[in-house]
Amino acid sequence: MNPDEERHVCRCEEVSEREIREAVKAGARTVTEIKRWTRAGMGICQGRSCRRLVERILCEELGVSPATLEPPTTRPPIRPVSIRAVCREEE
Numbered sequence: 001m002n003p004d005e006e007r008h009v010c011r012c013e014e015v016s017e018r019e020i021r022e023a024v025k026a027g028a029r030t031v032t033e034i035k036r037w038t039r040a041g042m043g044i045c046q047g048r049s050c051r052r053l054v055e056r057i058l059c060e061e062l063g064v065s066p067a068t069l070e071p072p073t074t075r076p077p078i079r080p081v082s083i084r085a086v087c088r089e090e091e
């Protein structure tokens with residue numbers, strides 16, 4: 001095993017590169033499937049910093065270009081919003 005594969009790709013959910021490669025080998029074919037199987041991208045950054053790393057590993061494992069990947073699902077808000085800011089909008 002390559003020791004570099006123990007590096008965390010998603011720091012907040014403590015998901016390593018090895019875990020992502022294993023998910024792809026087990027059948028994950030999209031960033032969303034990797035997210036569901038490993039929790040990579042479900043932490044505080046919501047994929048803003050780790051999604052590109054997940055995509056790179058997925059592309060390496062599948063031997064495809066990033067342009068061919070299915071876009072990941074996103075849910076609003078894209079950025080965290082304080083309740084105070086939401087309440088101000090409703091006034």
Ligand code: FES
Pocket residue numbers: 009010011012013040041042043044045046047048049050051
């Ligand atoms: S680093 Fe964990 S969700 Fe992005």
